[in-house]
Amino acid sequence: MANGNGRVGLRERLTQAGDHIRTSQVWSSIFRPGSPFRAGYTDSPRNRSYVIMNNVLYHLHPVKVKRHAVRLSYTLCLGGLSFFLFILLTITGIFLMFYYRPTSPQAYLDIQALATDVAFGQLVRNLHRWGAHLMVLTVFLHMARVFYHGAYKPPREFNWVVGIVLLTLTLLLSFTGYLLPWDQLALWAVTVGSNMGAYAPVVGDQVSFALIGGVQITPDTLLRWYVLHVLFLPFIIVVFMAVHFWRVRKDGGISGPL
Amino acid sequence: MAGLPEHLLRRSAEARAKAEGRDVEEVLAELKGEAPPPPQESAAPAPAAADPEPAQGDTAPVEAPAPAAAASGPVRDLEAESAALGVPVSLLQRAMEGRARTEGKPIPAMASAPAAAPAAAAPAAAAAPAAAPAAPAIPEGVTTQRLLTVVKAGAIQQVKSSPQDKVSVWPHLLAIEFVALMVVTAGLIVFSVFVDAPLLEFANFNEQPNPSKAPWYFLGLQELLSYFDPQVAGVIIPTFGLIGLALIPYVDKNPAVKPSDRKLAIMIFSFFVFASAVLTTYGSFFRGPGFNFSFPWVDGIFFDF
Structure with missing residues (x-):
């Protein structure tokens, strides 16, 4: 359509370009049938099902859930937020890995440099730290929520156990990350914390030795905990999270209503 | 009629006696095979009796027209029509009867003789002038019903679960999750802008805080x-x-x-x-x-x- 000047307006051109893209083969190969981004999407029960079914989200959510389950007051989104915080921590953590060397004294200097030399470095570090504390909190509250709803009862007993493993792994992830800034706070908090493990009967000394890589915390401990923090524990926790989410679906979806 | 319980037999006899206006005991005796069926008109002899597997007496249509009425209708040559249309005689006849019934007209007589119809056209015999349905000509010892299966009440599985009140994940749940995610992200960013993560002095093994x-x-x-x-x-x-x-x-x-x-x-x-x-x-x-x-x-x- 032409405007007063007999020329095609910008808005028209953009609309045409948008239509052209959305009907292209590339676009429709990315967005599967039912996707709201696909050309000709209409809000119908069929498409509402397809949005989930034809989406990677189908691994997390069924097409339909019980009505009480979508009420914010039932779950408070705690489990979902824990998972989201884990993703956020992964992203910010990868960012931090670009600027961090797990050696002494470079570790401390790199953390300092985040605040001065790296664009958004301090912000990302803050997000990583506060997000980690928040995740410990949401995981714990999620556990309490599940308990008060009696959601650990059959057939969900095993998923509760998996949840306890996830809680432990979350604490370990937080604890191993605590040492990495290599400042006085990190060093002595980890010293106090890991000294407790040394009191374990029979195997205490061995556990302590394996964890901190020696009889006391040294720069070697830094490397060890760094690997645990960025590779080993995330790998383990992802495996357990996969089982956890899968069992939620297999055990009949979210529990309740009360 | 061996093998049928007495009370069922009696109920059947009562119903038939009521329908035919006869004495119950007489019908009962007839059903049991103790008394010969009452003499019927010799006009309806052949088809039913000739049938190797006799149809039950009830299948004989009650609304069989009187011969006089049949005679009054137009005569159609079903054999000829069948040949012309490629439709079996029996079907043509059934259609004709049905049409006549709905229109309230007498069933037209047909040219072909019912007795000549093949066994598949057994119902056609009903159109033959029969004044009253014949009593069942069921030989002794033949049961006219079969037990197909016995279904116990509890044996049928209830597969259909009771309906639950459910909502679509899209858009209801995903929208809530997205908002929750955005709120937490925004809150975390704002908090991180204003509050810095602590960083104390360089780690010193000789100075415990x-x-x-x-x-x-x-x-x-x-x-x-x-x-x-x-x-x-x-x-x-x-x-x-x-x-x-x-x-x-x-x-x-x-x-x-x-x-x-x-x-x-x-x-x-x-x-x-x-x-x-x-x-x-x-x-x-x-x-x-x-x-x-x-x-x-x-x-x-x-x-x-």
């Missing part, structure tokens, strides 16, 4: 260290705490989920949650130099995230 505190989630345990032996507070309590947590579903056998039906479980769990919250708060904010008790508003806060 006073007090030295574990990360906050371990401060409850560190607090316990002031009361118990390190083996108890540092090892036994956390180990048994985690194992105990994991065992909850296998210890709590109460199937109820309503809070009012599981007061004991809720009380015990709440006690531990509350205790750990108190211990953590206490260890975080009320412990000063030497890990001795101190008021945070008097001596300051000895706590770092």
